[in-house]
Amino acid sequence: MKETEISKHTISVLVDNESGVLARVIGLFSGRGYNIESLTVAEVDARAHQSRITVVTSGTPMVIEQIKAQLSRLVPIHKVSDLTLAGPSVERELALVKVIAAGEKRVESLRIADIFKARAVDATNDSFVYEIIGSPEKIDAFIKLMEPLGLSEISRTGVAAISRGTLTM
Amino acid sequence: MAERILSGSEVVLQALADQGVEVVFGYPGGAVLPLYDEIFKQNRIRHVLVRHEQAAVHAAEGYARSTGKVGVVLVTSGPGATNAVTGLTDALMDSIPVVCLTGQVPTHLIGNDAFQEADTTGITRPCTKHNYLVKNPDKLARTMHEAFHVASSGRPGPVVIDLPKDILVGKAPYLEPAQVQHRTYNPVVKGDRAQIEEAMEMLASAKKPILYCGGGVINSGTQACKLLTEFTRMTGAPITLTLMGLGAYPASDNQYLGMVGMHGTYESNMSMHDCDVMVAIGARFDDRVTGNLDFFAPNSQKIQIDIDQSSINKNVPVDIGIVGDVGHVLEDMIKIWKAKQYKIEASALDGWWKEIEGWRSKRCLSYKQPKDVIKPQHVIRSIHAATRDRKTYITTDVGQHQMWAAQHFGFEHPYEWMTSGGLGTMGYGMPAALGVQVAHPDATVVCFTGDASIMMNIQECATMTQYRLPIKTVILNNRYMGMVRQWQQLLHGSRYSESYSETLPDFVKLSEAFGFTGLTCNNPADLDDAIKQMLEIDGPVILDVAVDDKENCYPMIPSGKPHNEMLLGQETKGDEAIDSDEGMVLV
Ligand SMILES: Cc1ncc(C[n+]2csc(CCOP(=O)(O)OP(=O)(O)O)c2C)c(N)n1
Ligand SMILES: [Mg+2]
Numbered sequence: 130m131k132e133t134e135i136s137k138h139t140i141s142v143l144v145d146n147e148s149g150v151l152a153r154v155i156g157l158f159s160g161r162g163y164n165i166e167s168l169t170v171a172e173v174d175a176r177a178h179q180s181r182i183t184v185v186t187s188g189t190p191m192v193i194e195q196i197k198a199q200l201s202r203l204v205p206i207h208k209v210s211d212l213t214l215a216g217p218s219v220e221r222e223l224a225l226v227k228v229i230a231a232g233e234k235r236v237e238s239l240r241i242a243d244i245f246k247a248r249a250v251d252a253t254n255d256s257f258v259y260e261i262i263g264s265p266e267k268i269d270a271f272i273k274l275m276e277p278l279g280l281s282e283i284s285r286t287g288v289a290a291i292s293r294g295t296l297t298m
Numbered sequence: 299m300a301e302r303i304l305s306g307s308e309v310v311l312q313a314l315a316d317q318g319v320e321v322v323f324g325y326p327g328g329a330v331l332p333l334y335d336e337i338f339k340q341n342r343i344r345h346v347l348v349r350h351e352q353a354a355v356h357a358a359e360g361y362a363r364s365t366g367k368v369g370v371v372l373v374t375s376g377p378g379a380t381n382a383v384t385g386l387t388d389a390l391m392d393s394i395p396v397v398c399l400t401g402q403v404p405t406h407l408i409g410n411d412a413f414q415e416a417d418t419t420g421i422t423r424p425c426t427k428h429n430y431l432v433k434n435p436d437k438l439a440r441t442m443h444e445a446f447h448v449a450s451s452g453r454p455g456p457v458v459i460d461l462p463k464d465i466l467v468g469k470a471p472y473l474e475p476a477q478v479q480h481r482t483y484n485p486v487v488k489g490d491r492a493q494i495e496e497a498m499e500m501l502a503s504a505k506k507p508i509l510y511c512g513g514g515v516i517n518s519g520t521q522a523c524k525l526l527t528e529f530t531r532m533t534g535a536p537i538t539l540t541l542m543g544l545g546a547y548p549a550s551d552n553q554y555l556g557m558v559g560m561h562g563t564y565e566s567n568m569s570m571h572d573c574d575v576m577v578a579i580g581a582r583f584d585d586r587v588t589g590n591l592d593f594f595a596p597n598s599q600k601i602q603i604d605i606d607q608s609s610i611n612k613n614v615p616v617d618i619g620i621v622g623d624v625g626h627v628l629e630d631m632i633k634i635w636k637a638k639q640y641k642i643e644a645s646a647l648d649g650w651w652k653e654i655e656g657w658r659s660k661r662c663l664s665y666k667q668p669k670d671v672i673k674p675q676h677v678i679r680s681i682h683a684a685t686r687d688r689k690t691y692i693t694t695d696v697g698q699h700q701m702w703a704a705q706h707f708g709f710e711h712p713y714e715w716m717t718s719g720g721l722g723t724m725g726y727g728m729p730a731a732l733g734v735q736v737a738h739p740d741a742t743v744v745c746f747t748g749d750a751s752i753m754m755n756i757q758e759c760a761t762m763t764q765y766r767l768p769i770k771t772v773i774l775n776n777r778y779m780g781m782v783r784q785w786q787q788l789l790h791g792s793r794y795s796e797s798y799s800e801t802l803p804d805f806v807k808l809s810e811a812f813g814f815t816g817l818t819c820n821n822p823a824d825l826d827d828a829i830k831q832m833l834e835i836d837g838p839v840i841l842d843v844a845v846d847d848k849e850n851c852y853p854m855i856p857s858g859k860p861h862n863e864m865l866l867g868q869e870t871k872g873d874e875a876i877d878s879d880e881g882m883v884l885v
Pocket of ligand 2: 749776
């Protein structure tokens, strides 16, 4: 890859679930001018008090290396893994999408939801809330199609990711 | 082992004692009164009362940098902690191990905008290597020990422990250092063997090698500095040091080219530019070293050794990046070099040295000392000559005087040079000297400062007097913020906006008011006597030397220029305007 080429990377970070750890990670990104395209965090091991942070970021190969090295040297961080480089991985995101529409548009939104395997989790006479799970790209595509059909509000979780096969962090 | 239950303050003091702490630099206040009470009741740990919390951190830095130990600071909550921020940032930039204890309001008041509450862990997160807020007394002892581990291992740095008052007053169990194992922070010290082998092969094949070494060598310890000297002699390669690395290799040695970077020597910078293999050891390719990255050492292969993975490939991509402690890696380098009987091709090396001698013959640091006005460089050289047979430690403030000290005072050993490199903090010099003198009561400690810098922590004169610290503060008084004036002259059409020291105190009277001797000197003929007198006085002295106010610091690589476009003062008669808008934007 060319030194100046910017690419997207999904980085998983295993951290001690202690106060301030998320602030450290976010502060690192903002302080050093790195991108955050998506960030999710939740405890994954209650007994060991460990959380997993998934960051989607972009940069040149040198910047991506820097991001990983900078993350690795934070004291409460156990492991940093670049899922994009580690091999194939699964990325999923959940979105709740509110569509307010009547008549044909309302029906059309249901049809599209069906194609995307999105579920209506709330319905009124004038609105639906769809729940859709998939890759960020799939969710983007769904949202784009909903735009002319009365799209009025979106809430997305950000990406959770894990490598395929037997490979673990 | 049975747990010992103590008060929180007792735990803190016990942990400090068990960590081998002898002295704490601090300033009291409401939130830390329980700790001060505990300090009062014991006599294992000495407390040095500074007059401003920033100075406490700089003093701890001076102590740490001149001993290789961790410096310890104790300040109160709110303003005590915020005053410490500059010092912490300074220690972070220069990788100085410091543990800073800050008081905090009681846990139940945190977040309520209580009196003297500040979000200390929030404020100090980006300016510490790590920080802690202790909310659970069970974690107090562990946190104390862990803080020392984090501050001093890997790439050293400052660590803050924020201590709510109720934790200090309440009961807490004590754990010995040996009972604490850190879970995540265990930096790599051994370098990768295969990479080191590859690196030695690369160096052995060089025709124009250079060793470029920085503060990391000094952080690695005196043994690492010895190994560096051994390795340098074995290879016959030229060596240059960064501002932070001065003393890691003896300045008087013929293989030493002088300092590298913006105000480094001509021979150093030209050698960096023209080399074919560069070995960076504990140096981080700072912009003050590299100049314009687009033209940095364009024909070289680079090897970098650093304990901090994030220092490798940060600014400059390298061919071989070895993560490890400099001392450990040097040991392996020497072994491999010997085992493989490597030798840099003699004819190539000779040719390289001939080229270097050509650059050296420019004598880029030379100056003329006229009869009527004292040249600042001459002050540095004269003091160097006068202190040669004493154990001498030097601290500086920031500006031209700092660069002249770096250029003209030859450092033969590590730990003897304390300066604010990464942050460039005016006000560092005198408090750092306090810390050094506390650590080395019998040594000569000289602080080179400027007429502007000295005013930034002048209150520390009181600390010098109180503890009878015989620090020799030498003001290179050009009545200007000289470095600012120099840039204004070169880059801003000589418009000296706000850089003149309009009103300076009478430093003799000021010294006397603080209870020690002040001396002045403005005649070149009197300089040696003034220095002699200063060194003979048993106590603090401020020597105010009136120096040439027009002198600029050369050589200089203007911001944004490559190494081979240095300005040589003598040659250009100095003082040429730099024709570059680019330079104006850069710092
Ligand atoms: C705290 C701080 N404020 C501002 C600066 C910017 N600065 C760098 S050098 C300098 C002038 C220093 O003047 P002086 O102490 O007289 O030293 P000289 O350059 O004259 O030797 C200034 C203002 C700084 N480095 N630190
Ligand atoms: Mg000055």
